[in-house]
Amino acid sequence: DGGITQSPKYLFRKEGQNVTLSCEQNLNHDAMYWYRQDPGQGLRLIYYSQIVNDFQKGDIAEGYSVSREKKESFPLTVTSAQKNPTAFYLCASSPRRGQDTQYFGPGTRLTVL
Amino acid sequence: AQSVTQLDSHVSVSEGTPVLLRCNYSSSYSPSLFWYVQHPNKGLQLLLKYTSAATLVKGINGFEAEFKKSETSFHLTKPSAHMSDAAEYFCVVSRAAGNKLTFGGGTRVLVKP
Numbered sequence: 001d002g003g004i005t006q007s008p009k010y011l012f013r014k015e016g017q018n019v020t021l022s023c024e025q026n027l028n029h030d031a032m033y034w035y036r037q038d039p040g041q042g043l044r045l046i047y048y049s050q051i052v053n054d055f056q057k058g059d060i061a062e063g064y065s066v067s068r069e070k071k072e073s074f075p076l077t078v079t080s081a082q083k084n085p086t087a088f089y090l091c092a093s094s095p096r097r098g099q100d101t102q103y104f105g106p107g108t109r110l111t112v113l
Numbered sequence: 114a115q116s117v118t119q120l121d122s123h124v125s126v127s128e129g130t131p132v133l134l135r136c137n138y139s140s141s142y143s144p145s146l147f148w149y150v151q152h153p154n155k156g157l158q159l160l161l162k163y164t165s166a167a168t169l170v171k172g173i174n175g176f177e178a179e180f181k182k183s184e185t186s187f188h189l190t191k192p193s194a195h196m197s198d199a200a201e202y203f204c205v206v207s208r209a210a211g212n213k214l215t216f217g218g219g220t221r222v223l224v225k226p
Contacts, residue, residue: 004156006156040218040219041218042117042203042219043157043214043216044216045213045214048212058213090156090157092157100145100212100214101147101159101162102214104149104156104157105156106155106156107154107156109154
């Protein structure tokens with residue numbers, strides 16, 4: 001099956017700890033994205049990558065970091081500097097640079113205790 | 114700059130009756146427009162996409178949307194609601210640079226038996 005996988009589905013973290021969320025796609029898409037969703041709100045862009053070894057900040061990048069060492073993988077690290085990390089995190093991909101239909105993974109719900 | 118306004122945060126319909134979800138957008142150029150659906154604790158699924166080929170766009174599961182440039186609207190409709198349509202719906206506009214998306218605040222649909 002082709003698609004986007006995110007793991008884990010639920011994640012709990014203590015304050016002050018860094019945590020990494022996984023996103024993998026086997027669609028051979030060039031571009032990948034990370035979004036954050038808070039209750040009752042739309043999605044906000046954290047980081048995006050249009051090609052391997054390159055990525056750009058989105059609208060709310062503070063307290064987050066990413067890497068893009070492989071085409072199929074785009075992990076997101078939520079650092080201790082992120083003030084309100086509890087949220088639903090969604091990863092997406094699109095086929096090519098500038099090709100705008102994005103396809104979403106199932107999401108990871110992060111809760112900071 | 115692009116923006117999206119979903120005019121109703123909640124819509125309640127009876128099963129078998131029509132559904133109308135309203136969306137207005139602003140954009141400094143001819144955008145691509147999307148509707149996505151999200152079931153609880155799931156990722157987003159693409160319903161349909163407008164890219165200027167035709168003003169009436171048909172999507173999956175019986176949904177369709179009409180692009181009206183003069184009204185800057187992209188309303189989503191379905192002739193007959195089904196219980197499985199209960200979900201949150203997002204109207205989305207693409208931004209020119211970097212293939213970034215701007216999301217509306219979402220409309221939660223309740224379907225009554």
